Amino acid sequence: MKVLHRYVAAEILTSTVFALVAFLSLFAFFDLIAELPRVGRGSYELQHAFLYVAMNLPAYVYDLMPIAALIGTIYTLAQLAARSEFTIMRASGLSTGMAGWMLARVGIVLVLVTFLFGEFIAPASSEYAEKFRLAAQESSISREFRSGLWTKDVIRSEGMTGENIGSRFLNVGNVTPDGQLRRLKVYEFDRDMQLRAVITAGHADYRGNNVWRFVDVAETSFAPKGSDLAEVVSSRKHATYDVVSEITPEILSVLVVDPERMSALSLATYTRHLEDNSQNAERYEIAFWKKLFYPLAVMVMMALALPFAYLHFRSGGVSLKIFIGVMIGVSFQLINSLFSHIGLLNTWPPVATALLPSVLFLLVAMGALAWVQKH
Template sequence: MRLLNRYVISQLSICTLYALLVLISLYSFFDIMGEISHVGDGRYTASKMLYYVLLLIPTHAYELMPLAVLVGALVCLNQMASHSEFTVIRTSGIRLSSIISMMLQFGLLFAIIAVLLGEYVVPKIGPYAEQYQLHARQNSISAGDSGIWLKQGQDIVNVAEMLPDGSLKNISIYRHDEQFRLMETLHASSANVDTHTQQGKKSKWHLHQVEQTLLQEHQITVTHQENLDWRMSINHQLLNILLVAPEQMSIMALSTYIKHLKNNHQQTTRYELAWWRKIAYPLACIVMALVALAFTPQQNRHGNMGLKLFYGICLGLLFHFSGRLFGFTSQLYKIPTPIAAFLPTVLFLCLAIYLIRRQEKR
């Protein structure tokens, strides 16, 4: 029994890895097609573009894991059925419960891989990839742990954080003369960017709680202002690099950031949904393994086999995109985030159980 268990799980794992490789290759091709038009912007060369696409692979692997489990398991089980291996397993006295246990172990294996990717790999590589691309395409912008650094004429600007509503936190402005001697500094606790009020290409930044320091030859003057308007020619959309996608954050980071947003009276629905989806995501890999079993034909009929394989893959694509759909509807119609996160997985679990029981009765 142990030998059979290892054989089935190893075959399922190999097919799943092949499926994941194919899906990642497809997504990487789309990434290249989307990025190739930006080659030549700043220092964004073809080699840097390919390196950026490579950095996106862990994120794609995490996002596609349940779909890869379903496709890989479907292909493997249908191959075993076509070679009569599945029939031999059933007629040799192996109970359905034992087969389900094998599928659960297989799904759990890839659920653990998904957790490791989502908690340790993607939160580090994902933001780094976006910062790498931004730094290559925009010579006057650099992003790092201290926020984003902008250069405009004789001003160097540091923005530590951007909240989901577009407001900025902890802004520092350093102004120097032509000999690069520091002349003036501005520190603001927050700012709002008025993108509709423009003077040429400059947008107006409304700075709040401003401390202004003038460095003169023989004295330093410090003044405080409640509000101060300041013009900046940097495109406001470039500041979005400060907004880390919630899907690229770990559960611990999401918990901390949700608390931070609540303290700043910000909407947290998107981040709470991402938190609950992080909890539900490993379960999705296990459920997809059961769905694959439900779509495995019991008899060696090639027409039935190909049709079930097609239906199973379509169902996997439906699950892949339904998660995003439920995410949008939860924000639009105020659906509780735990329900929006778990509902697709629970529905597919119920479908898998129903189909397996129906198939067993036949």
């Protein structure tokens, strides 16, 4: 039985890798076509476009692994059924449970590979790819708003610890690819939301340990109510000015990479930051739970492929089964994305929003398996 498991596992892995390479080639071609209009901006040349597309491939490996596993498994099982090998296996005592466990062992390997790409390789490569393109185009990162990026922070009595003594609203004109903040305006309020200070700076660099060093600073301070009129407003300039903030380059990386491309750790950090500042974090919570559950979709897709082994060759050729597999995989991706938007609009629990598509397709797989066994 071990020899049989190794044989089937090798066939499935080979077919999955082949399907994955085919999909990656297709998506890389489309991405390269989309990049061509950007060639010529700044120093962004054709070779930079090729590198940018290549650096985004790990993200596609993560996205496409469930579909590749589905197609690879369907192809392998359909070939085994076409050659009557699967019939011989069943006659030799291979039960449905044993066949499922045989696929599950391969699925565990693919789940681990998917998690590795989704948590470590793809986030780093996607972030670096965006920074690489911005640097080559001699551009910078900014929000859709004309006023630039806005973010909120908490002021504490002892830097990162101690009592909450106020709020800080940070406006950044743009962010360079190397993480430097330019054209800053900071509005600091006390706990009663009374304006205490307005700080402007030419740029700011991150010094580590939650410290930003503002350069070319102008500070205007406002005294509390009841102060002497002569002391209500005071202004001074600083060559440099250090600000302790919960905002870090990791949090600002949200500007560079979509939530779906971030690691679970980065999503958890940014979600906690938004919650601490009483901001809506639901989109990032959904992305976080999807990041945790998505690798398990590989197992669900392989479970969907198992019923195809019980269909005789006359029930449909291998090409037809692969086509059905492609449609199932595309449907899963569409429903998975649709549920994210519906869950966000209807304020569904993030865990349920992320898990429901996989549960639905698992139920379909169980129903299909029961049907083919009965008929």
